Amino acid sequence: MDFELKTLDLAAAASEKCDALVLLVTDGFQGGKDALSRLAADALKARDLEAKPGKLLQAWRPTGIAAGRLLLAGAGDGSGKRIHAAVQAAVSALRTSGVRRLLICLPEAAEDDAVRAAVAATAEASYVYVTTKSKPEGRELQRVVLAVADAPARREAFAAAKAAALGIEFARELANLPPNHATPTRLGEEAxxxxxxxxxxxxxxxxxEVTRLGMGALLGVAQGSQEPLRFIVLKYQGAAAADAPVVLVGKGITFDSGGISIKPAAEMDEMKFDMGGAASVLGTFRALAELRPRLNVVGLIPSCENMPGGRAFKPGDVLQSLSGQTIEVLNTDAEGRLILCDALTYAERFKPRAVVDVATLTGACVIALGGVRTxxxxTDDGLAQALQSAGDAALDPCWRLPLDDEYGEGLKSNFADMANVAGRPGGAITAAKFLQRFTAKYPWAHLDIAGTAWKGGAAKGSTGRPVGLLVQYLLSQQAAGSAAAKAVRRKAVRAA
Known part of the structure; x- marks a missing residue:
């Protein structure tokens, strides 16, 4: 899909040739004397339209407007969150109408958050999975113009939003592939x-290669499957080679049967989404290819299947991780943390400024936070705050949970340095405590996306989260680095 940003007032937008025009109407809408403004004002006065997000009013061939269709969409207070809801509702309503060229008029006061929200919502609502369908219905929407009051002022946010949308779509497409298509080998090829x-x-x-490295935890999980494992290392260099990178680690279990501790049959098909962390890291690199930020980023993806074959690892086994620490396997369905721990140890070699792992790790996190927040x-307050702020800005929110030492007590083992699971209480936290034992040498954050990486039911499919959060976080790190460099230069000038 081709996005474009243009400076247009409502009078100019009314003359713009397109298949459909969406006008976002906020609380206290004050338009001019143009046809669009009059129509919106009359609809509000007649109470045929509410400014509440999700409320729509459609018109066919309206007088004085060049667009074939017009949608007035309530946008509430005009915040990014309300804009997202309004655009998503409008684009969804037009999805089967044959619209190829769409014009979306943002409120006059719209700022960067509104632009990001409009791009994200348009891409999300228009996405269609067709790859493995024999008679696919392709995406009809081809060109989307965002009309704003001052395009140059919104240009940077628009570019970032377009790149994030590409990354999110890449992640969604990869995660939506069937598990006989999206194998570990396929992930390596995509990388x-x-x-x-x-x-x-x-x-x-x-x-x-993984055997030579000594990644015994990753090897243990992979040994029950006929699909060979892959360990993927991606490196983006946008800054000086000496600059410490941000390392992103993505869990790449391309299908999780639970292994010997096998899962119930119901909804097991959704375990193809267990590589959502890997998909999000690859999607973030897709965005980096567009944005080219001035920082260094490393992506690490341990990938394999977790299957109950004759060679599969089993409860009671003890695995030796790359760190040298030994792990007693009490549950083979707690495999994600096993492949991640070797990747987290591998990350040490890059002397990173921060490491963020992303994983569909625990059902307990779904119980705690549902599908709203990751x-x-x-282990670092600054890193946590940066991720939380990035998630809020990207409308891809997360919520910080504790890492008190007491939560790690349940991981004690009589036969190894630690067990791979504790009890049911605080399961998302004890999983994070397990990972924390491999992260002592750098600032570390863990994103448990088990509740946010995909949707079930009629809307079944990948969400592409948390690509938006990760892209926004990396851009904030670039901005922070630039600000620090400027401060150093100013100090040097004063000293001279």
Whole structure:
């Protein structure tokens, strides 16, 4: 889909040729004397339209307006969250109408948050999965113009929003693929394609290389499947080589049967989404290919299937991780933390400024936070605040949960340095406490996306979260780095 940002007032928008025009109407709407303003004002006065987000009023071939269709969409107070809801409702209503060219008029006071929200909502509502359908219905919407009061002032936010939308769509498409398509080998191939597109470095390790490294936890999980494991390393260099990178680690379980501790059959098909963390890291690198920020980023993706084959690891086994620490396996369905712990140890070699792992890790996090907010755990307050702020700005919110030492008591084992599970209480926290044991050498955060990475039921499919959060976080780190560099230069000038 092609997005464009234009400076248009409502009078100019009324003359713009397009298949459909969406006018976002906020509380206290005050338009001019143009046709669009008069129509919106009359609809509000007649109470045929409410400014409440989600409320729509459609018109066909309205007089004085060039668009074939007009949608007046309530946008509440005009905040990013309300704009997102309004645009999502409007684009969803137009989805089967044959609209190819769409004009969306943002409120006159719209700022960066509104632009980000409009792009994200349009991309989200118009996405259609077709890859494995024999008679696919393709996406009809091809060109979307956002009309704002001052396009140059919104240009930077618009560029970031477009890149994030590309990354989110990439992640959704990859996670939506069936597990016989999205194998660990396929993830490695997609990473290589991304590297070629973005000029990244990419290394894809197989079982032999991982064995030589000593990643016993990853090897243990993978051994029950006929699909060979992959360990993917992506490197984006946008700053000086000496600058410490941000490392993103994504859980890449391409299908999770639970292993010997097998899951119930109902909804097991959704375990193809267990590589949502890997998909989000790859989606973030897709956005980096567009944005080219001035910072260094490393992506690490341990990927395999968790299957109950004759060679599968089993409860009672003890695995030796890359860190040298040993792990007693009490439940083979707690496999994500096992493949992540080796990747977190591998991250040490990059001497990172921060490490953020992303994983569909625990059902307990779904119970705690539902599908609204991602669970956030962190050993560094600054990193936690940066991620929380990024999530809020991207409308991809997270919520910080505790890491008190007492939560780690349940991981004690009589036969290894630790067990891979504790009891049921605080399950999302004890999983994070397990991972924390492999992160002592850098600031670390863990995003548990088990509740937010996909939807079930009639809306079944990947959400692409938390790509929006990660992209916004990386851009904030670029801005922070630029501000710090300027401060150093000013200090040097004063000293001279």
């Amino acid at each position: 290589k394609k991304l590297a070629k597109l973005g000029g990244f470095q990419c290394e894809v390790l197989g079982p032999k 669970g956030l755990f962190a």
